[in-house]
Amino acid sequence: MRGTKNSLRPYRSWLVVAAASVLVVALLLALALTSSVQDGLRRSLYPLNHEQTIRSASDEYGIESALVAAVIHTESEFDPDARSDQNAYGLMQIVPDTARNISRQSGIEGDYREPRVNIQMGVWYLDHLEDRYAGSERLMLAAYNSGEGTVDGWLQDESFNVRQDIPYPETASYVVDVRETRDAYAELYGSDLGRTD
Known part of the structure:
Protein backbone atom coordinates (compact mmCIF):
# COMPACT_ATOMS: atom_id res chain seq x y z
CA MET A 1 0.00 0.00 0.00
CA ARG A 2 2.85 2.32 0.84
CA GLY A 3 4.38 1.80 -2.59
CA THR A 4 1.09 2.78 -4.26
CA LYS A 5 0.93 6.00 -2.27
CA ASN A 6 4.45 7.01 -3.31
CA SER A 7 3.78 6.14 -6.94
CA LEU A 8 0.74 8.52 -6.95
CA ARG A 9 2.73 11.46 -5.57
CA PRO A 10 3.94 12.75 -9.03
CA TYR A 11 0.38 12.57 -10.32
CA ARG A 12 -0.89 14.59 -7.37
CA SER A 13 1.69 17.29 -8.06
CA TRP A 14 0.64 17.30 -11.69
CA LEU A 15 -3.04 17.57 -10.64
CA VAL A 16 -2.26 20.52 -8.34
CA VAL A 17 -0.39 22.30 -11.15
CA ALA A 18 -3.21 21.56 -13.62
CA ALA A 19 -5.87 22.77 -11.19
CA ALA A 20 -3.89 25.95 -10.49
CA SER A 21 -3.47 26.53 -14.24
CA VAL A 22 -7.19 26.09 -14.84
CA LEU A 23 -7.92 28.51 -11.99
CA VAL A 24 -5.52 31.12 -13.43
CA VAL A 25 -7.08 30.79 -16.90
CA ALA A 26 -10.57 31.09 -15.42
CA LEU A 27 -9.56 34.21 -13.49
CA LEU A 28 -8.02 35.77 -16.60
CA LEU A 29 -11.17 35.02 -18.61
CA ALA A 30 -13.35 36.52 -15.85
CA LEU A 31 -11.14 39.61 -15.79
CA ALA A 32 -11.34 39.98 -19.58
CA LEU A 33 -15.11 39.53 -19.48
CA THR A 34 -15.43 42.05 -16.66
CA SER A 35 -13.29 44.53 -18.59
CA SER A 36 -15.41 43.99 -21.71
CA VAL A 37 -18.62 44.46 -19.74
CA GLN A 38 -17.23 47.60 -18.13
CA ASP A 39 -16.21 48.95 -21.54
CA GLY A 40 -19.69 48.21 -22.90
CA LEU A 41 -21.29 49.91 -19.91
CA ARG A 42 -19.08 52.99 -20.30
CA ARG A 43 -19.88 53.15 -24.02
CA SER A 44 -23.59 53.10 -23.17
CA LEU A 45 -23.01 56.00 -20.75
CA TYR A 46 -21.00 57.85 -23.40
CA PRO A 47 -22.67 57.01 -26.70
CA LEU A 48 -21.21 58.16 -29.98
CA ASN A 49 -23.35 59.09 -32.96
CA HIS A 50 -22.62 61.27 -35.99
Whole structure:
Protein backbone atom coordinates (compact mmCIF):
# COMPACT_ATOMS: atom_id res chain seq x y z
CA MET A 1 0.00 0.00 0.00
CA ARG A 2 2.85 2.32 0.84
CA GLY A 3 4.38 1.80 -2.59
CA THR A 4 1.09 2.78 -4.26
CA LYS A 5 0.93 6.00 -2.27
CA ASN A 6 4.45 7.01 -3.31
CA SER A 7 3.78 6.14 -6.94
CA LEU A 8 0.74 8.52 -6.95
CA ARG A 9 2.73 11.46 -5.57
CA PRO A 10 3.94 12.75 -9.03
CA TYR A 11 0.38 12.57 -10.32
CA ARG A 12 -0.89 14.59 -7.37
CA SER A 13 1.69 17.29 -8.06
CA TRP A 14 0.64 17.30 -11.69
CA LEU A 15 -3.04 17.57 -10.64
CA VAL A 16 -2.26 20.52 -8.34
CA VAL A 17 -0.39 22.30 -11.15
CA ALA A 18 -3.21 21.56 -13.62
CA ALA A 19 -5.87 22.77 -11.19
CA ALA A 20 -3.89 25.95 -10.49
CA SER A 21 -3.47 26.53 -14.24
CA VAL A 22 -7.19 26.09 -14.84
CA LEU A 23 -7.92 28.51 -11.99
CA VAL A 24 -5.52 31.12 -13.43
CA VAL A 25 -7.08 30.79 -16.90
CA ALA A 26 -10.57 31.09 -15.42
CA LEU A 27 -9.56 34.21 -13.49
CA LEU A 28 -8.02 35.77 -16.60
CA LEU A 29 -11.17 35.02 -18.61
CA ALA A 30 -13.35 36.52 -15.85
CA LEU A 31 -11.14 39.61 -15.79
CA ALA A 32 -11.34 39.98 -19.58
CA LEU A 33 -15.11 39.53 -19.48
CA THR A 34 -15.43 42.05 -16.66
CA SER A 35 -13.29 44.53 -18.59
CA SER A 36 -15.41 43.99 -21.71
CA VAL A 37 -18.62 44.46 -19.74
CA GLN A 38 -17.23 47.60 -18.13
CA ASP A 39 -16.21 48.95 -21.54
CA GLY A 40 -19.69 48.21 -22.90
CA LEU A 41 -21.29 49.91 -19.91
CA ARG A 42 -19.08 52.99 -20.30
CA ARG A 43 -19.88 53.15 -24.02
CA SER A 44 -23.59 53.10 -23.17
CA LEU A 45 -23.01 56.00 -20.75
CA TYR A 46 -21.00 57.85 -23.40
CA PRO A 47 -22.67 57.01 -26.70
CA LEU A 48 -21.21 58.16 -29.98
CA ASN A 49 -23.35 59.09 -32.96
CA HIS A 50 -22.62 61.27 -35.99
CA GLU A 51 -18.90 60.49 -35.63
CA GLN A 52 -18.15 61.12 -39.33
CA THR A 53 -19.72 64.59 -39.15
CA ILE A 54 -17.93 65.31 -35.87
CA ARG A 55 -14.56 64.23 -37.29
CA SER A 56 -15.08 66.18 -40.51
CA ALA A 57 -16.06 69.40 -38.72
CA SER A 58 -13.28 68.90 -36.15
CA ASP A 59 -10.71 68.52 -38.92
CA GLU A 60 -12.03 71.57 -40.75
CA TYR A 61 -11.90 73.85 -37.70
CA GLY A 62 -9.06 72.29 -35.70
CA ILE A 63 -11.08 71.28 -32.65
CA GLU A 64 -10.45 67.90 -30.99
CA SER A 65 -13.16 65.40 -31.95
CA ALA A 66 -13.44 64.04 -28.40
CA LEU A 67 -14.09 67.59 -27.14
CA VAL A 68 -16.87 68.06 -29.70
CA ALA A 69 -18.44 64.75 -28.66
CA ALA A 70 -18.19 65.87 -25.01
CA VAL A 71 -19.95 69.17 -25.76
CA ILE A 72 -22.70 67.30 -27.61
CA HIS A 73 -23.06 64.79 -24.77
CA THR A 74 -23.19 67.56 -22.17
CA GLU A 75 -25.55 69.77 -24.17
CA SER A 76 -28.03 67.21 -25.53
CA GLU A 77 -26.88 63.67 -24.74
CA PHE A 78 -26.82 63.15 -28.52
CA ASP A 79 -30.55 63.88 -28.85
CA PRO A 80 -30.91 65.65 -32.23
CA ASP A 81 -34.38 66.88 -31.24
CA ALA A 82 -33.26 68.42 -27.94
CA ARG A 83 -34.69 71.85 -27.17
CA SER A 84 -33.85 73.86 -24.08
CA ASP A 85 -35.93 76.34 -22.10
CA GLN A 86 -33.82 79.08 -23.72
CA ASN A 87 -34.87 77.83 -27.20
CA ALA A 88 -31.51 76.25 -27.98
CA TYR A 89 -31.89 73.45 -30.50
CA GLY A 90 -30.18 70.31 -31.65
CA LEU A 91 -27.18 68.30 -30.68
CA MET A 92 -25.04 71.32 -29.82
CA GLN A 93 -27.91 73.42 -28.45
CA ILE A 94 -27.65 76.49 -30.67
CA VAL A 95 -30.08 79.40 -30.21
CA PRO A 96 -31.59 81.03 -33.32
CA ASP A 97 -29.68 84.35 -32.96
CA THR A 98 -26.37 82.52 -32.62
CA ALA A 99 -27.22 80.32 -35.62
CA ARG A 100 -27.89 83.44 -37.74
CA ASN A 101 -24.61 85.03 -36.62
CA ILE A 102 -22.66 81.85 -37.30
CA SER A 103 -24.25 81.49 -40.73
CA ARG A 104 -23.45 85.10 -41.61
CA GLN A 105 -19.82 84.86 -40.41
CA SER A 106 -19.02 81.32 -41.55
CA GLY A 107 -21.13 80.85 -44.66
CA ILE A 108 -22.57 77.62 -43.24
CA GLU A 109 -26.06 77.25 -44.68
CA GLY A 110 -29.00 75.03 -43.87
CA ASP A 111 -31.35 74.33 -41.00
CA TYR A 112 -29.29 74.75 -37.83
CA ARG A 113 -31.51 72.17 -36.10
CA GLU A 114 -30.47 69.43 -38.55
CA PRO A 115 -27.62 67.32 -37.04
CA ARG A 116 -24.99 67.87 -39.75
CA VAL A 117 -25.52 71.64 -39.88
CA ASN A 118 -25.85 71.89 -36.08
CA ILE A 119 -22.51 70.13 -35.60
CA GLN A 120 -20.78 72.23 -38.26
CA MET A 121 -22.10 75.44 -36.69
CA GLY A 122 -21.27 74.31 -33.16
CA VAL A 123 -17.71 73.35 -34.06
CA TRP A 124 -17.23 76.57 -36.03
CA TYR A 125 -18.43 78.46 -32.95
CA LEU A 126 -16.03 76.55 -30.66
CA ASP A 127 -13.18 77.48 -33.02
CA HIS A 128 -14.34 81.12 -33.02
CA LEU A 129 -14.40 81.12 -29.21
CA GLU A 130 -11.03 79.43 -28.98
CA ASP A 131 -9.55 82.17 -31.18
CA ARG A 132 -11.36 84.92 -29.29
CA TYR A 133 -10.05 83.72 -25.94
CA ALA A 134 -6.47 83.01 -27.12
CA GLY A 135 -6.75 79.24 -26.91
CA SER A 136 -8.11 79.10 -23.35
CA GLU A 137 -10.28 75.99 -23.30
CA ARG A 138 -11.92 77.02 -20.02
CA LEU A 139 -12.93 80.43 -21.39
CA MET A 140 -14.03 78.88 -24.69
CA LEU A 141 -16.32 76.43 -22.88
CA ALA A 142 -17.56 79.05 -20.42
CA ALA A 143 -18.50 81.31 -23.35
CA TYR A 144 -20.17 78.42 -25.19
CA ASN A 145 -22.32 77.89 -22.11
CA SER A 146 -23.00 81.41 -20.86
CA GLY A 147 -22.22 83.64 -23.85
CA GLU A 148 -19.38 85.79 -25.08
CA GLY A 149 -20.75 88.95 -23.46
CA THR A 150 -20.83 87.28 -20.07
CA VAL A 151 -17.24 86.04 -20.31
CA ASP A 152 -16.07 89.39 -21.70
CA GLY A 153 -17.63 91.02 -18.63
CA TRP A 154 -15.71 88.71 -16.31
CA LEU A 155 -12.48 89.53 -18.12
CA GLN A 156 -13.00 93.25 -17.45
CA ASP A 157 -12.25 92.54 -13.80
CA GLU A 158 -8.45 92.55 -13.54
CA SER A 159 -8.54 90.14 -10.60
CA PHE A 160 -10.55 87.54 -12.56
CA ASN A 161 -8.83 84.13 -12.60
CA VAL A 162 -10.46 81.68 -14.99
CA ARG A 163 -9.19 78.68 -13.01
CA GLN A 164 -10.96 79.84 -9.85
CA ASP A 165 -13.41 82.61 -10.57
CA ILE A 166 -16.14 81.45 -12.95
CA PRO A 167 -18.92 83.17 -10.99
CA TYR A 168 -21.84 81.15 -12.35
CA PRO A 169 -22.00 77.74 -10.63
CA GLU A 170 -23.82 76.24 -13.64
CA THR A 171 -21.08 77.44 -16.01
CA ALA A 172 -18.27 76.34 -13.70
CA SER A 173 -19.89 72.90 -13.48
CA TYR A 174 -20.41 72.85 -17.27
CA VAL A 175 -16.71 73.48 -17.91
CA VAL A 176 -15.69 70.68 -15.52
CA ASP A 177 -18.31 68.29 -16.95
CA VAL A 178 -17.27 68.86 -20.58
CA ARG A 179 -13.59 68.40 -19.78
CA GLU A 180 -14.21 65.19 -17.82
CA THR A 181 -16.53 63.90 -20.53
CA ARG A 182 -13.91 64.71 -23.18
CA ASP A 183 -11.44 62.57 -21.25
CA ALA A 184 -13.95 59.70 -21.16
CA TYR A 185 -14.59 59.96 -24.91
CA ALA A 186 -10.86 60.09 -25.64
CA GLU A 187 -10.27 57.04 -23.46
CA LEU A 188 -13.13 55.05 -25.00
CA TYR A 189 -12.89 56.09 -28.64
CA GLY A 190 -9.57 57.96 -28.99
CA SER A 191 -9.17 61.73 -29.25
CA ASP A 192 -10.08 61.48 -32.95
CA LEU A 193 -13.01 59.12 -32.20
CA GLY A 194 -11.55 56.00 -33.73
CA ARG A 195 -10.49 57.37 -37.09
CA THR A 196 -9.53 54.48 -39.34
CA ASP A 197 -8.21 56.38 -42.38
